[in-house]
Amino acid sequence: MRFSVTIALILVLSAVGLTYEIAAGRVLAPFFGTSLVTWTTVIATVLGGFSLGSALGGVVAERPRAVAFRDIRSALVATAVLMAVSPTLLGLLHAWGARGTGGMILSVVLVFFPASVCVTLPSPLLAKLAMEARPGREGSSLGFLLAAGSVGAIFGAILAGFVTLPLIGSTATFAACGAVALLCLPFVRGGQPGTPAVTIAAAGFVAFAGLAGSPACQYESGLSCLHVVRQGPEVRLVSDGTMQAAERVTPGEADDGTGLVLSYTGWLWARMDRDLGPEASVLFVGGGGYTLPTELLASRPKAQAVAVEIDPMVTKVVRLHMPGAADMIARAGYDASEGEGADGRLGIVHADGRVYLNETDQRFDAAVMDAFSSGSVPAHLVTRETFARLREIADGPVYVNLLDTPDGPLARGVHAILREFYPHIEAVQGRVTAGGRTNILFAASLAPLEPLESLPDGYGPTQISDARAFTDDRGWVGHR
Known part of the structure; x- marks a missing residue:
C-alpha cells in the first residue's frame, strides 16, 4: 500500500471516529439530557473503545498479511453497520426502561463502545504498512501518521459541530459515518477476498438507516433537539427532553398575551407584575418560548424587553408553532444585536447570555435568568461573576x-x-416530580418585595441552606 494511501485512511478514519463521538453526545440529549455527566460518559466510553481497538488492531497487524487484510475489511463493515444503527439501539434501550445515571451509562457503553473499537482496529496495520512503504524513514513516517490522526480528529469534530449535526441531524450523521467507513474498503486491497454480498448488504443497510431512519429530533440544531407537542388547548416546546415553554391556544379568539401555562412562569409573572412599573425595561436571559416577554409587552404597552436566546432554531420554532409569542415577535420584534429598534419593543439577540452580559452597555430595570441547557442551567450563568455584572x-x-x-x-x-x-430575597418551589426535582424560583431586590396575594397551585415558600457561592473557577457541575 502506498504511503499516501495509508496517511489518507488514517486521517479519514480519525475524522469518522470524532464525528461519531460528537454525534453520540448530541443524540443522547432527547433521552438523558446533556450535561457534564453525559459528555464525560460519552468521551470516556469512546476513548476506551479507541484504546481497545488499537490493542486488538496490533494483534491483527501481526497476523499473516492475507488474514490481516480480511480482518480489517470486516472491521470496516462492522463499523458502518454499528454506527448507522446507533440511534435506533439507543431508542430501544430507552424504551426498554434505561433511565437515570445508571441507565445512561449502560446505554452509552452498549451502543457506542463496539463501533469505537471497530473504527480504530485498522490503525495499527495501516501504521505498519506506512513504515514498510518508506524503509529507513520510519521516524518521519510515524510522525506523519500521528499528525494525520490528529488532523483527522480535528476535522471530524469541526465537521460534526458546524456542518453535519446542524444541517442534516444526528441520525443522518451516524449513517454518513457508516458510509464513509464503507468507502474506505476499495483502498484496503489484497489478502483473502471478502464476501461482496456482505458489503452490499451493509451498504444497503447504511443507506436505509440514513434515509428511512426516524430523526431523533423534530427540529435539530447544533445546540438543541426540539419537539413541539400539542396537548388539548396547549402547545408545548420540549428541548432535549425537558419542557422549556408552553402557551395556551384558544382557537378563534385573539389573545394579546400567551396564556401562560407553566406554573413557574405564573409565579414569575405575578412577581414581575407586582414589582415593575408601566414603562419597565427588562432583560430576559433565555428566550425559550418567549412567553414571559410577550406577557410583559402585552400588559404594558410602554414596556421594553430584550430576550437573549443562544439558538436561532428556538426562535424559528416559536415563530412556527407558538401563535401568541409569534404574533408578538412579528409585531414588536427586532434584531437587538444591531442596536435599538426604532419601533420595536422586543429586542432579540441570538448569543450566549454570558457573552451578551459582558458586552452590552444597555441598562435595564429588571432581569430574568431563565436559560437552560437540557435539564439544567449552564454553569457559566450561575456564578458570582455573572451576577456581579448583572447587578451593574x-x-x-x-x-x-x-x-x-x-x-x-x-x-x-x-x-x-x-x-x-441583594438584601431582600424571596424563594419558592413547586411540586416535586417523580425524579425528585422541582422548579426553585428566586426574586432578589435592593428594595423590600411586597408579598403576593396568592401563589400558583403547588407553590410555596422554601428555605435554602447556606452554601459556597459558585464562581467561574469553582462553578456548578450540572446534572441531567
Missing part, C-alpha cells in the same frame, strides 16, 4: 428559575450568590 446593568429586581432537588446544591449555590448582592 440591572437597577431593579432579578428573577431566577432553577431546576433542582429541594434545597439542592444548585439552589444553595445561587442563593449564596444572591445574598452577596
Whole structure:
C-alpha cells in the first residue's frame, strides 16, 4: 500500500471516529439530557473503545498479511453497520426502561463502545504498512501518521459541530459515518477476498438507516433537539427532553398575551407584575418560548424587553408553532444585536447570555435568568461573576428559575450568590416530580418585595441552606 494511501485512511478514519463521538453526545440529549455527566460518559466510553481497538488492531497487524487484510475489511463493515444503527439501539434501550445515571451509562457503553473499537482496529496495520512503504524513514513516517490522526480528529469534530449535526441531524450523521467507513474498503486491497454480498448488504443497510431512519429530533440544531407537542388547548416546546415553554391556544379568539401555562412562569409573572412599573425595561436571559416577554409587552404597552436566546432554531420554532409569542415577535420584534429598534419593543439577540452580559452597555430595570441547557442551567450563568455584572446593568429586581432537588446544591449555590448582592430575597418551589426535582424560583431586590396575594397551585415558600457561592473557577457541575 502506498504511503499516501495509508496517511489518507488514517486521517479519514480519525475524522469518522470524532464525528461519531460528537454525534453520540448530541443524540443522547432527547433521552438523558446533556450535561457534564453525559459528555464525560460519552468521551470516556469512546476513548476506551479507541484504546481497545488499537490493542486488538496490533494483534491483527501481526497476523499473516492475507488474514490481516480480511480482518480489517470486516472491521470496516462492522463499523458502518454499528454506527448507522446507533440511534435506533439507543431508542430501544430507552424504551426498554434505561433511565437515570445508571441507565445512561449502560446505554452509552452498549451502543457506542463496539463501533469505537471497530473504527480504530485498522490503525495499527495501516501504521505498519506506512513504515514498510518508506524503509529507513520510519521516524518521519510515524510522525506523519500521528499528525494525520490528529488532523483527522480535528476535522471530524469541526465537521460534526458546524456542518453535519446542524444541517442534516444526528441520525443522518451516524449513517454518513457508516458510509464513509464503507468507502474506505476499495483502498484496503489484497489478502483473502471478502464476501461482496456482505458489503452490499451493509451498504444497503447504511443507506436505509440514513434515509428511512426516524430523526431523533423534530427540529435539530447544533445546540438543541426540539419537539413541539400539542396537548388539548396547549402547545408545548420540549428541548432535549425537558419542557422549556408552553402557551395556551384558544382557537378563534385573539389573545394579546400567551396564556401562560407553566406554573413557574405564573409565579414569575405575578412577581414581575407586582414589582415593575408601566414603562419597565427588562432583560430576559433565555428566550425559550418567549412567553414571559410577550406577557410583559402585552400588559404594558410602554414596556421594553430584550430576550437573549443562544439558538436561532428556538426562535424559528416559536415563530412556527407558538401563535401568541409569534404574533408578538412579528409585531414588536427586532434584531437587538444591531442596536435599538426604532419601533420595536422586543429586542432579540441570538448569543450566549454570558457573552451578551459582558458586552452590552444597555441598562435595564429588571432581569430574568431563565436559560437552560437540557435539564439544567449552564454553569457559566450561575456564578458570582455573572451576577456581579448583572447587578451593574440591572437597577431593579432579578428573577431566577432553577431546576433542582429541594434545597439542592444548585439552589444553595445561587442563593449564596444572591445574598452577596441583594438584601431582600424571596424563594419558592413547586411540586416535586417523580425524579425528585422541582422548579426553585428566586426574586432578589435592593428594595423590600411586597408579598403576593396568592401563589400558583403547588407553590410555596422554601428555605435554602447556606452554601459556597459558585464562581467561574469553582462553578456548578450540572446534572441531567
